[in-house]
Amino acid sequence: MIVEAKPNAVRKLVQQQRSRGAVVGVVPTMGALHAGHVSLVEAARASCDFVVATIFVNPTQFGPNEDFGRYPRTLEDDLSRCKNADADLVFTPDTSDMYLADAETTVRVNKLTTKLEGAMRPGHFDGVTTIVAKLFNVTVPDRAYFGQKDYQQQLVIKRMVRDLDWGIEVVTCPIIREPDGLAMSSRNRYLSPDDRQRALALQRALRFAADRAENSGDSAAEIQAQMRQMISSTDGVELDYAVIVDSETLENVDDRPATATALVAAKLGKTRLIDNQILRFRPAA
Numbered sequence: 001m002i003v004e005a006k007p008n009a010v011r012k013l014v015q016q017q018r019s020r021g022a023v024v025g026v027v028p029t030m031g032a033l034h035a036g037h038v039s040l041v042e043a044a045r046a047s048c049d050f051v052v053a054t055i056f057v058n059p060t061q062f063g064p065n066e067d068f069g070r071y072p073r074t075l076e077d078d079l080s081r082c083k084n085a086d087a088d089l090v091f092t093p094d095t096s097d098m099y100l101a102d103a104e105t106t107v108r109v110n111k112l113t114t115k116l117e118g119a120m121r122p123g124h125f126d127g128v129t130t131i132v133a134k135l136f137n138v139t140v141p142d143r144a145y146f147g148q149k150d151y152q153q154q155l156v157i158k159r160m161v162r163d164l165d166w167g168i169e170v171v172t173c174p175i176i177r178e179p180d181g182l183a184m185s186s187r188n189r190y191l192s193p194d195d196r197q198r199a200l201a202l203q204r205a206l207r208f209a210a211d212r213a214e215n216s217g218d219s220a221a222e223i224q225a226q227m228r229q230m231i232s233s234t235d236g237v238e239l240d241y242a243v244i245v246d247s248e249t250l251e252n253v254d255d256r257p258a259t260a261t262a263l264v265a266a267k268l269g270k271t272r273l274i275d276n277q278i279l280r281f282r283p284a285a
């Protein structure tokens with residue numbers, strides 16, 4: 001496995017592979033890797049000839065009061081996970097290589113980014129789309145792998161790729177969970193033991209929503225209200241949002257659509273977690 005920090009060197013290495021006909025897959029991450037990230041590298045390994053993982057804690061997607069400074073940085077451990085998952089190349093750029101001091105270009109997806117995470121974290125998606133665009137331009141992939149855990153992010157990236165005619169196949173991989181159901185996240189390590197238990201409220205609310213959609217006649221609005229109640233009534237959990245929305249547009253849905261997505265976000269102390277679940281509504285009898 002090659003580890004390389006310089007964009008031009010990565011570009012050359014990938015170019016060599018492409019000229020031999022290799023299908024190139026990229027897995028963008030911010031490091032602090034866990035089994036969720038590893039599942040993305042494994043998915044890339046299963047369907048690409050040359051697998052590139054990127055590790056970069058991107059400053060422009062963090063708000064001024066967010067956790068950029070304390071975001072976990074565990075490069076040694078990350079590299080050994082990438083090696084075990086059989087990545088071919090890990091790109092670990094420095095901030096100065098990704099952002100020139102006088103850079104003035106931003107890539108923005110306008111509408112999809114105004115809701116949910118975009119509303120809670122102003123400017124966040126501009127940072128994500130700009131860095132992902134740059135990572136795509138350096139690694140020139142045929143396929144790019146993202147997790148369903150960041151549901152809105154994968155939609156936004158698919159829209160960017162489509163709108164900019166990139167021709168990259170964006171693959172969304174399932175959410176990997178801890179044995180008790182908590183979605184794996186680099187930020188879980190911030191949780192105190194009490195908050196770690198309380199965090200299960202998110203997953204409980206999503207499971208409840210999936211069950212009600214499938215097995216009751218409740219409307220999406222009713223289920224959404226119940227989800228909100230379940231999360232906000234948990235001590236120590238501050239609800240940011242709990243919604244049931246169209247899986248592609250993130251707009252509100254009808255009474256009982258065929259399918260929809262439930263998305264939740266909440267803070268436990270200073271730690272903010274997100275999770276989601278695709279819902280299938282039982283057809284009316």
Ligand SMILES: Nc1ncnc2c1ncn2[C@@H]1O[C@H](COP(=O)(O)OP(=O)(O)OP(=O)(O)O)[C@@H](O)[C@H]1O
Pocket residue numbers: 028029030031035036037039040145146147148149150173174175176177183184185186187188
């Ligand atoms: N539990 C998971 N299952 C599947 N994919 C995941 C999981 N967690 C993260 N990913 C995916 O890994 C990629 C990199 O995410 P990132 O490095 O931000 O990790 P994270 O654990 O989501 O961290 P954070 O705590 O910052 O949200 C993203 O595409 C993300 O959706």
Ligand SMILES: CC(C)(CO)[C@@H](O)C(=O)[O-]
Pocket residue numbers: 028029030056058061128131132150153
């Ligand atoms: C896609 C990404 C690597 C861009 O910094 C980040 O948002 C993430 O880890 O999900």
Ligand code: BAL
Pocket residue numbers: 030061062150153
């Ligand atoms: N997992 C998305 C990266 C972020 O929260 O900034």
